[in-house]
Amino acid sequence: MPCINPEGKPTETGKKVLQALRDNGLCSAEKVAEVTGVALFRVRSGLRDMVEAELVELVEDKYNITEKGIKLIE
């Protein structure tokens, strides 16, 4: 996973994505890519993994950080 390591912790890219969601609220993948400077394909892939890990939730076509996600970057 590009955003979560095998120990279940966010990678540097993962932290950037989670922080972007924490600081900007509900965001599209495109907005996260713009804010973080991470390539859009990596953001899309990372968000998919983080939804599966319940760090992020998909609300229609946008993403929101969960309580579990916030705890991981505190």
Place this chain on the structure above:
Amino acid sequence: MEENQATQVSLPRLGDKAPDFDAVTTHGNLKLDDFKGSWIILFSHPADFTPVCTTEFIAFAEIFPDLQKRGVELLGLSVDSLSSHIAWARNVEEKTGVKIPFPIIADLSKEVSLAYGMVHPGQSKTETVRCVFIIDDKQVIRTILYYPLSTGRNMQEILRIVDALQMTDANGVATPANWNPGDKVIVPAPNTQEGAEERVKQPDYECVDWYLCKKQL
């Protein structure tokens, strides 16, 4: 048996929708859909830790910023394992100072390479040949290049093709032989007698005859 072999060999053609994939890469699991909206150069190489491939990876890394400026992502592929790809990319950086900035698909199952027709049994039954698929932002295959195992690819030609495709899409023109950015382009030939008569009178066109006219963009 023959039928089985026939179904395994898939050769996508220009204008086809690029085959979908869901692949393990050095940048995590990636799907074709993750690249939606970007152009992609998907290329295969025969094997990690081999000399020609190493020179090509360095060369691809060197044109990576030029591709990014053109909205193009790079994606490598071979049938080696993920560990092999990671070790090779680290070795290239350690020995040459060149960081490999793009993901590499570890296609051990050959699922992607067979879908894209990257294994040419006449060259090698086990390795992928040197394929280049240029896929546009609508995920349509626009160019396919095949190079044999012994011949490294020409990065300037790959950049030139991307430039030509993006320029012709934007301007509805075509490019002559050996075209490079800044050169005159070909205006589509008229398809009526009247159009042909008008074409040769166009003052800003350089015409050999009605069907072969160039203009400066």
